């Protein structure tokens with residue numbers, strides 16, 4: 001897939017992230033694949049998928065949907081854990097991801113390699129690279145290193161304290177100002193259709209929504225809390 005083809009597929013549209021953490025009742029490749037098919041049928045322009053040991057999920061989803069697949073694999077939940085090494089990036093590419101999503105923060109990578117080495121490995125196999133960043137400087141550096149897309153995925157997740165409730169719309173605006181021609185992905189805590197639309201207004205090319213669409217446990221807890229006696 002070329003960067004132009006991917007951009008044309010997702011511009012102005014919704015991407016759905018179909019993932020479930022370890023211990024979650026939906027942590028099952030077949031269940032997540034059905035979730036991905038439902039999201040695609042509902043209008044998702046692409047699917048983001050894969051989690052801890054997520055390579056089999058990427059392969060199954062890529063075989064089941066006819067929209068682009070953004071794949072990743074997670075190694076734990078601390079430090080650099082989203083497709084953290086060159087080897088992980090190669091595995092996600094080999095599983096059939098059209099785009100490989102990986103941590104592109106400035107934190108040390110577990111294999112000691114530069115971000116550019118992962119980008120190069122993905123490009124060598126004809127896939128694209130989505131850089132998951134937490135700051136403007138990381139986004140600018142990832143684009144300079146050759147990333148095909150920059151996503152705000154990790155904003156709020158690199159500090160010791162919990163992330164805020166809402167999305168980081170300010171980072172979208174900053175990235176758009178610094179990278180006028182880049183494919184900028186709004187991702188992280190977009191919990192309503194209105195907030196997703198606002199991200200496009202702030203300059204995002206497209207928006208990834210995960211939890212609010214694909215985690216019935218989280219959705220249920222919100223309804224249950226609203227009905228709980230105060």
Ligand SMILES: CC(=O)N[C@H](C=O)[C@@H](O)[C@H](O)[C@H](O)COP(=O)(O)O
Nearest residue numbers: 017153157188189190209210211212
């Ligand atoms: C920080 C991290 O590990 N983010 C992960 C990245 O793949 C996923 O767990 C998120 O669900 C995804 O980014 C979508 O975000 P939200 O679920 O907030 O719509």
